[in-house]
Amino acid sequence: MAVPRILIVGGGYVGMYTALRLQRRLRRGEALVTVADLDSYMTYQPFLPEAAAGNIEARHVVVPLRRVLNRCQILSGRVTQVRLADRKAELSPHEGPDLTIDYDYLVMAPGSISRLLPVPGLAEHGIGFKTIEEAIALRNHVLGRLDIAASTPDPEVRRRALTFVFVGGGYAGVEALAELEDMAADALKYFAGLSREDMRWVLVEATDRILPEVGADMGKWTAQQLRERGIEIRMGTLLKSAEGCHIVLSDGEEFDTDTLVWTAGVKPNPLVAAGDLPLDKKGRIRVDPYMRVHGTDFAFAAGDCAAVPDLTRPGQFCPPNAQHAVRQAKRLADNLLAALRGQAQRPYRHKYAGSVATLGLYKGVAQIYGRELRGFPAWCMHRTYHLTRMPTFNKKTRILMDWTLGLFFPREIIAMGAIEEPRKEFTLSARS
Template identity: 90%
Template sequence: MAVPRILIVGGGYVGMYTALRLQRKLRRGEALVTVADLDSYMTYQPFLPEAAAGNIEARHVVVPLRRVLNRCQILSGRITQVRLADRKAEFEPHEGPALTIAYDYVVMAPGSISRLLPVPGLADNGIGFKTIEEAIALRNHVLGRLDVAASTPDPEVRRRALTFVFVGGGYAGVEALAELEDMAADACKYFDGLSRADMRWVLVEATDRILPEVGPDMGRWTAQQLRERGIEVRMGTMLKSAEGRHIVLSDGDEFDTDTLVWTAGVKPHPLVRAGDLPVDEKGRVRVDAGMRVHGTDFAFAAGDCAAVPDLTRPGEFCPPNAQHAVRQARTLADNVLATLRGQPRRPYRHKYAGSVASLGLYKGVAQIYGRELRGFPAWFMHRTYHLTRMPTFNKKTRILMDWTLGLFFPREIVSLGAIEEPRKEFTLSARS
């Protein structure tokens, strides 16, 4: 009798945690689990702002799938289509011919991608903040702009280099801006002729509030704190154009910048539309409370790409965040096992506990079970909570060591921008 094959599409929160739980609970020879993802590691995204600010070593916020999922098959490449009709998926490895993967059960967890709007110049000049590569590039870029500003007498070049624009007032935008501004302000003392006042940081948000996850009061408090640090918080404002790195805002303001970070929302990964999966009007996979895809008894989906009903709020769906994704993965893995063994599935139910956000070293904001925290207590809560959620004891220990060393030594201020073009110096040498 053939061993059942379980295909997990995506190695993020849902994909990795589902595979990890299946790996622990499956009996030997009961099923073969395959995880397919473009990258062979899982990124713990809540720590991206701290990695960008240099508080945490970038490699410490990623978990290698091959080490953690040592009893699963790991395929590095791109799943281009998942078909329910014949239970097959199309896979393109990084190199070599494409493959067709047959499966008995499938878990859709490709996550989400940045939701771009048709703003002129955005695609050419902007950068997102969803991956560790983007976080590293942004850190190098910001420090590189300080180098540029400190090395030129041209006031226009200097002004453009020291202007940093972030679009999107949710978690990603506010935390990324706050951490990087805190890092840059700290770094300024090492650059002759530069001070915090020379920099211009702008947060652009289309709605009338930022950080809606922590409630209106905490959102207003956060905006006030950012403004007291000299950060411009433009609410009710939209980015109209970014052509030639010339920013045009809907409130009429125009200026040049070398740095445009886009964090204005996400949308389900386009892979969910590439096959015959049932999707809703927002492009999310339709699933029931047990995360089973509608019309099937072998397909499951969760996380950012799925419309998972929130049983604690009838008629609503679970928001796309790490708190739900990690918990959904546990229930999903149990339901796959239950289906495999002919047992009843259970619905996913989790009442949202609250939100925490870091605003730089020793600064934060939080709302936990209706209780509001701000300043150092919220910052400490942010670090404590996410440290406990970081996968593997190895990574927890390394992050804790990074934080401990940060108490005694200053942050590194070296821009490794050349890492993005490692052959440039070699090529120039060859031509000389």
């Protein structure tokens, strides 16, 4: 009898944690688990702002799938199509011919991508904040702008270099802006002729509030704290154009910038539409409370790409965040095992515990089971909570060491933007 094949598409929260639980609970020879993803590592996204600010080494917020999932098959490449009808998936490796993967059980967890709007100039000049590559590129970019501003006598070049625009007032936008502004302000002590007042940080949010996840009152408090640091909060405002990095806002203001960060929402990975998966109006995979894809008993989906019913709030769906994704992975893995063994499955039910956010070193905001925390206690809660959720003892230890060293030594202010074009100097040497 052939060994059942389990295909997990995506190596993020849901994909990695599902594979990890299956790896631990499957009996020897009971099934073969294959994880297919473009990257061979999982990124712990809540730590991206701290990695961008230099509080944590970038390599410490990613988990190598081949090391953690040592009893699973890892395929690196882009999954281009998943079909339920014939239980096949198409994979395009980084090099070599395309592959067709047969499966008996499927877990769809490709996650989400940035939701871009048709704003002129956005695609050409904007940068997202969903990957470790984007976080580190943004850190190098911000520090590089400080170098430029400190090295030019041209006031217009300096003004443009020191203007930083973030669009989107949710977790990603607020945390990224707050951490990077804190880092840049700290770095200015090493840049003669520059002061905090020379920088302009702008947060553009279409709605009338920021950080809706922590509640209205805490959102207002956060906006006040950011304004006291000189950060402009433009609520009820849209980005109309960014052509040539010339920013045009819906309130009529226009200015130039070298830095445009787009964090205004996400949408399901386009892969979910490349096949015969049932989708809802928002492009998410339709699943039942057991996280089974509608109309099947062998396919499951969870995380950002799936419309998982929230049984604690009838008629609504679970929000796309790490808290639900990690817990959904646990239930999904158990339900898949139950399906494999012909046992009863259980629905996913989790009451939202709350939210925590960092606003820079020693500053934070949190709402835990209805209790509000702000300032240093919230910052400690943020670090404690996410450290406990970080996969592997190895990564937990390394992050804790980064934080400990940060108490005694200043943050590095080196801009390594040239790392994005490592052959540039070599090519110039060849031409000389």
